[in-house]
Amino acid sequence: MSHYSYIALIPLLPLASFLILGLFGRKYFKTFSGTIGTGSLLASAILSLYTAYQYFFIDGKVNGVFQKIIALKYTWLQFSPNVSIDMGIILDPISVMMIVVVTFVSLMVHLFSLGYMKGEERFATYYAFLSLFTFSMLGLVLSSNIFQIYMFWELVGVSSFLLIGYYFEKPSAVAAAKKAFIVTRFADLGFLIGILILAFYSGTLDFGVLIERLTATQSSQYISITSASFLGPSMLTWGLTLVFIGGAGKSAMFPLHIWLPDAMEGPTPVSALIHAATMVVAGVYLVARLFPVFSIDVTALQIVTYVGAFSALLAAVIACTQTDIKRVLAYSTMSQIGYMMFALGVSKYGGENGLGYMASMFHLFTHAFFKSLLFLGAGAVIHLVHSNEMKDMGGLRKLMPITHITFLIACLAIAGIPPFSGFFSKEEILLAAYQSNLLVYGLAVFTSGLTAFYMFRLYYSIFWSREALVHDTHHGEGTFSMKLPLIVLAACALVAGFVPIASLVTSDGAALETHIDIKFSALPVILAILGIALATFLYKTKSDRASNVAEGFGGLYKAAYKKFYIDEIYLFITKKIIFNLIGRPAAWIDKNIVDGFMNLLATTTGKISELIKGFQSGKVQNYALYFFGGILGLAVLFIYFWN
Amino acid sequence: MNEITITHILFVSTALFFIGMYGLFTRRNMITMLMAVELILNSVNINFVAFNKYQYPGKLDGVFFTIFLITIAAAEAAVAIAIIINLYRSHNSIDVEDASELKY
Numbered sequence: 006m007s008h009y010s011y012i013a014l015i016p017l018l019p020l021a022s023f024l025i026l027g028l029f030g031r032k033y034f035k036t037f038s039g040t041i042g043t044g045s046l047l048a049s050a051i052l053s054l055y056t057a058y059q060y061f062f063i064d065g066k067v068n069g070v071f072q073k074i075i076a077l078k079y080t081w082l083q084f085s086p087n088v089s090i091d092m093g094i095i096l097d098p099i100s101v102m103m104i105v106v107v108t109f110v111s112l113m114v115h116l117f118s119l120g121y122m123k124g125e126e127r128f129a130t131y132y133a134f135l136s137l138f139t140f141s142m143l144g145l146v147l148s149s150n151i152f153q154i155y156m157f158w159e160l161v162g163v164s165s166f167l168l169i170g171y172y173f174e175k176p177s178a179v180a181a182a183k184k185a186f187i188v189t190r191f192a193d194l195g196f197l198i199g200i201l202i203l204a205f206y207s208g209t210l211d212f213g214v215l216i217e218r219l220t221a222t223q224s225s226q227y228i229s230i231t232s233a234s235f236l237g238p239s240m241l242t243w244g245l246t247l248v249f250i251g252g253a254g255k256s257a258m259f260p261l262h263i264w265l266p267d268a269m270e271g272p273t274p275v276s277a278l279i280h281a282a283t284m285v286v287a288g289v290y291l292v293a294r295l296f297p298v299f300s301i302d303v304t305a306l307q308i309v310t311y312v313g314a315f316s317a318l319l320a321a322v323i324a325c326t327q328t329d330i331k332r333v334l335a336y337s338t339m340s341q342i343g344y345m346m347f348a349l350g351v352s353k354y355g356g357e358n359g360l361g362y363m364a365s366m367f368h369l370f371t372h373a374f375f376k377s378l379l380f381l382g383a384g385a386v387i388h389l390v391h392s393n394e395m396k397d398m399g400g401l402r403k404l405m406p407i408t409h410i411t412f413l414i415a416c417l418a419i420a421g422i423p424p425f426s427g428f429f430s431k432e433e434i435l436l437a438a439y440q441s442n443l444l445v446y447g448l449a450v451f452t453s454g455l456t457a458f459y460m461f462r463l464y465y466s467i468f469w470s471r472e473a474l475v476h477d478t479h480h481g482e483g484t485f486s487m488k489l490p491l492i493v494l495a496a497c498a499l500v501a502g503f504v505p506i507a508s509l510v511t512s513d514g515a516a517l518e519t520h521i522d523i524k525f526s527a528l529p530v531i532l533a534i535l536g537i538a539l540a541t542f543l544y545k546t547k548s549d550r551a552s553n554v555a556e557g558f559g560g561l562y563k564a565a566y567k568k569f570y571i572d573e574i575y576l577f578i579t580k581k582i583i584f585n586l587i588g589r590p591a592a593w594i595d596k597n598i599v600d601g602f603m604n605l606l607a608t609t610t611g612k613i614s615e616l617i618k619g620f621q622s623g624k625v626q627n628y629a630l631y632f633f634g635g636i637l638g639l640a641v642l643f644i645y646f647w648n
Numbered sequence: 649m650n651e652i653t654i655t656h657i658l659f660v661s662t663a664l665f666f667i668g669m670y671g672l673f674t675r676r677n678m679i680t681m682l683m684a685v686e687l688i689l690n691s692v693n694i695n696f697v698a699f700n701k702y703q704y705p706g707k708l709d710g711v712f713f714t715i716f717l718i719t720i721a722a723a724e725a726a727v728a729i730a731i732i733i734n735l736y737r738s739h740n741s742i743d744v745e746d747a748s749e750l751k752y
Contacts (some may be wrong), residue, residue, distance in 0.1 A: 623748030626673055626681075633669070 009059075009076035012094050015052050015104055016143035018045040019111075023136035030129025039122075042132035043115040046139060050108040053101075060101045061509050070515045073097040073213060075149055087208055093149030095212065098510040099293050099366060103146035106373045107283050109497075111139045113490035114278040117381050120484035121274055121388055131171060135278070138164035142283050146290060151200050152210045154291070158196070158255070161287065162189050165279050169271040181267035188264040192254020199247030202240055203298075206230035216297045238304060245305035249292060249312075256288025257339045258346060259316040263572055265339055269331035269393075273384030276331060281338050281380050282373035289345045289369055296362060296512060300354035313346025314445045319569070321455040325462065326555075326566040329393045330383050333463050334376070337419065340452060341372050347449070348434040351441040352512065359512035360440070360519075364433030367506040371426035374501050375418040378494035382412040385483055385491065386467055395463075399470035399547075407488050409468050411495035416464045418498045420457035420533045423526070426502035432526055433507075433519060453529050457536030465544035657698040664691035678732045678742045682725065689721045 022045035030038045066072070078093035115135060122131055141160035148154035163186075170182030200210075207215045207226045218226040219241070233240040250261075257265035268280050279285070292299060292309060299306055317340045324336035345365045352361025385408045390397050402409040418425035421432070431453060438446040508516035543550050555562045564570065620631070664687055671684030693714045700710025732742055739746050 625744050625747075626676075630673060 009056070009074060009094075009096060011052065012056055012076050012096070012147070015049045015056070015108065016140050016147065018049045018052075019136040019140040019143065021045060023133050023140060026129050026133035026136065030133055031127070034129060038129035038132045039115070039119045042136050043112070043119065045136065046108065046112045046115050049139070049143070050112045053104040053108045056096070057101050057105045060096055061098075070513065071098050071509070071511075075213070078149065088204070088210060090152045090210055091150045092153055094147045095149035096147075099290065100146050102366065102370060102506075102510050103290060104143055106370060107139065107142050107146065110282040110373055110377045111135070111142075111278055113377065113381070113494055114274045116486050117277070117384065117490045118272075118274045120487035121384055122272065123484070127171075131272070134164055134167045134171070135275070138168060138279060138284075142287075145287060149212055150210050151204065151212060151215065154294070155193075155196065155200060158251070158287065159193065161284050162186060162193070162255075165189075165268070165284055168275040168279060169268045171272055171275065172270070175270065177267075178270040181264075181270040185264040185268045188261055189254045192251050192261050195247040195254070196251020199244045199249075199251065202244035202247065203230075206233070206240060206244070212294065216295070219298045220301060222301075239302075241298075241302050242304045245295070245299055245302050246308055248295065249288075249305065249309055252288030252291040253312060253346075254288070255291075256285050256342050256346065257316075258288065258312050258343065259319055260571065262316060262320070262339050263575060266327075266332045266335045266568070269329070269335050273331065273380060273387055276335070277377040277380030277384065280335060281376040285338060285342055286345065286369050286373070289342060289349065289365060292346070292349050293362065293366065296349065296352075297354055299349070300352070300512075306350050308350075310347045310350025310442065310445055313343045313348075313350055314448045315343070316340070317343025317347065317452045318448050318455075321452045321459065322565050323568050324459040325455060326562060328395045330386070330395060330398070330463060330467065331380075331393055333459060334379055334383060337379075337456065337460065338376055340456060341368070341376065341419070344431070344434050344449065344452075345369050345372070347445055348437055351438050351445060353441075355513040355515075357517070359517065360433065361437035362512040363507055363510060363517055363519075364430060364437050366510045367433055368427075368430035370504070370506055370510075371418070371430045371498070371501045374494055374497040375415040375425075375427060378411060378415040378491065378498055379419070381487075381491055381494065382408050382415065383467075385487060388483055388487075395466040398467045400468070400472045402468040407491060411491040412464060412468070414495045415498055416460045419460050420537060421453055421529060422457075422533055422537075423530065424499075424502065426498050426500070428526075428530070429502035430506075431529065435529055436522075436525060439525070450529050450532060454532035454536045457533035458540050461537045461540035462544050465540060469545050471547040654698055654702040657694065661691040661694040661698070664688075664694065676743045676745050678728075678735065678744055681744070682728050682732070685728075686721060686725070689717060693717055 019042075022042050026034065026038050026041060030041075034041060060071075060074075074096040076094040076096050078091055080089045081092045082090040084090075115132070118131070118135070122128055125131060138161065141157050141164055145154055145157035145161055148157055166182050166186040169185050170178050172178045173182075203215060203219070204210050206229055207218045209215050209218065218224050219230065221227055230241045230244070231239045235243055238246075252258075254261045265280060265285070269276055271279075299309070320336040320339035320343060324333050324340065327333045327336060345368050348361045348365035348368065350361070352359055352363075352365070354362075385405060386398065386401060387393060389401070389405060392398070414425065418427040421428045423429075435446060435449055435453070438449050507519040511517045543554060567573075620627075668684045668687030668689075668691060671687065672681055675681050675684065696710040696714045696717070700707065704710070735747055736742050741747075
């Protein structure tokens with residue numbers, strides 16, 4: 006127990022609000038359930054800011070290196086003297102950074118929802134689910150035990166499922182919720198097996214001990230896990246890759262990304278919270294949490310790198326063609342998370358080589374602000390025009406000036422234009438990629454140009470393009486509670502780049518020197534400006550230039566518009582191959598063999614009882630006769646056969 | 649004139665027992681069945697008395713048992729007749745064939 010034990014309150018306050026609102030909200034707090042949820046989260050946010058201050062500036066540092074602090078630890082399940090599942094709270098730079106990000110973004114989303122969800126029938130339920138999600142996410146980032154993180158991981162999945170399916174009257178929302186749950190659950194199977202492999206060889210579930218044992222090259226655990234192999238790669242590679250599959254599922258990495266665009270069926274503030282800033286970065290967080298182990302396994306890191314880089318590019322290409330504004334944002338999220346992933350992949354542990362790790366966390370930090378801002382801005386737009394489609398928008402800049410300005414700031418930030426926050430973090434990522442892998446660097450630079458292009462395509466389609474169609478501004482831009490988060494987040498998107506993450510969050514805890522090299526930054530910035538210019542040329546005014554360009558690309562445009570048919574491939578594999586080759590035979594065996602055996606048992610028993618039930622005639626004399634017969638039989642037995 | 653031996657008496661009691669048994673199994677009227685049961689009991693009584701007289705002339709255990717059995721038979725008759733009356737009230741008959749609801 007340390008004086009940090011108050012940190013338990015940070016996740017527990019949202020849990021309390023979930024319980025109160027979930028149990029009594031609909032009956033008693035119908036109107037001010039939003040206030041309760043927001044209030045508890047405000048307290049959490051203040052506590053986490055205080056924690057961050059305490060940790061980063063007062064006593065987290067020993068000899069210039071940030072320490073891992075176990076703030077709380079309860080043994081929950083003791084399997085053997087050495088293996089136990091603990092419930093604990095770990096404080097290290099990434100978890101402290103994450104609680105600040107999660108509580109802050111969640112607070113903004115809670116505030117925004119006050120106006121956005123006003124008048125909803127299930128308002129209290131909505132806030133209960135939001136609180137549950139925040140609780141699970143905070144529990145996830147604070148976990149000190151790999152099994153604890155798995156439990157919160159699943160809780161996050163469940164609350165995401167509940168929130169995506171919030172409009173459960175819509176069949177598409179129900180389908181999206183199921184899809185998200187099944188895809189991530191499928192990935193979590195990999196995660197679980199990965200946990201079991203790592204835990205089996207290291208003999209512990211505790212993060213600290215696990216990392217310590219698997220990174221010491223002389224330890225018996227390290228020798229056993231690297232010498233054991235399965236189908237070629239060592240067990241260490243297998244374990245880490247499987248853990249990464251779990252992370253890839255949550256973080257929507259190719260090929261497990263298919264749930265993320267569909268998840269946009271949920272309420273827009275939910276997308277801002279879950280599918281932009283918090284849950285989708287859980288995979289990145291997981292890799293970062295186990296990074297010391299990842300960094301000694303080259304194969305696993307390469308998988309992380311290439312999956313991340315490929316997802317970044319693929320998502321950016323798809324984002325250029327989508328017309329649903331939330332889907333554009335979803336693909337851009339996937340693309341940005343791809344950046345964080347490959348930044349981790351190209352990194353090494355410790356010192357100057359840990360640049361990629363720091364860059365990844367930095368990008369996670371800045372991305373959380375500008376991406377949730379983009380989603381909330383899109384939410385405000387959707388609130389006004391009641392549609393997700395670009396064709397229903399255009400020319401909204403005069404109707405919603407605040408949304409317009411804040412959205413522009415977020416677009417500039419994600420495009421990587423200095424001095425907005427995205428520039429700094431993307432710069433570090435590109436530098437890290439440049440230092441270790443030129444192919445990935447090339448992909449990343451190209452993607453950053455694409456990012457600028459599709460973000461400004463989105464921006465112009467919403468706010469310029471033509472005269473506004475909607476003149477019905479009965480609620481204008483929305484309430485003050487909707488504008489305030491936009492302004493606050495825009496301020497963050499402006500200044501977050503100046504937060505000295507490099508000296509706070511690094512792979513080994515020691516501060517890292519960073520500098521912006523103008524010659525190096527010139528290329529991505531010029532590409533971004535070119536992308537913006539192209540988008541301006543094509544979309545600022547209504548013209549058929551855009552459709553001409555689209556036709557020029559022909560098949561590529563169509564394929565990207567159809568998301569490269571990945572959904573169709575999945576459907577083909579599941580419906581045609583898995584259902585026919587595995588599902589049907591399994592159903593046949595179940596119906597005919599398993600059920601048949603049970604039915605045989607039942608009918609045999611029935612027939613036998615049919616046979617012998619005649620003895621029970623209900624006639625007293627028959628019974629007396631049996632009785633007499635029995636006595637006679639016994640008498641014969643005792644007299645003649647019994648010695 | 650030959651003396652009456654235990655075999656004679658056992659013959660009578662066995663005859664009585666099987667007459668009772670026959671009555672119990674063939675008659676459907678419950679009163680008759682009760683009478684048949686009394687016959688069986690009495691055959692047992694005869695056995696008790698006979699064995700007492702021929703095997704242990706100095707003792708009275710068999711006689712006591714007989715008296716005991718007669719008492720029990722009286723009690724049993726009372727209970728049986730109560731059952732028969734109830735059966736008659738509910739089924740309007742004292743035929744055992746009519747009271748076979750207890751089957752399966």
